[in-house]
């Protein structure tokens with residue numbers, strides 16, 4: 001089928017994708033993603049303003065112990081905090 005006969009209608013949606021073709025495009029793409037609102041690490045909900053809570057990820061590598069504090073929304077921070085507190089209480093009760 002020659003290209004001039006292609007018909008993009010509602011029945012056939014074109015494939016949509018994006019990629020950086022060079023370093024300038026990659027820098028522009030990275031900058032626009034960095035300017036976007038931070039997302040909750042647990043539920044991916046956008047967080048308005050500065051995140052008020054964060055998680056703590058700790059892992060060990062040959063280079064030493066690494067940590068990361070990903071942002072959390074208030075609902076996930078509360079749920080994770082209460083779950084951790086409850087598990088701590090259960091461990092104390094069980095000995």
Ligand SMILES: [Zn+2]
Pocket residue numbers: 040041042043044045072073074075076077
């Ligand atoms: Zn969340």
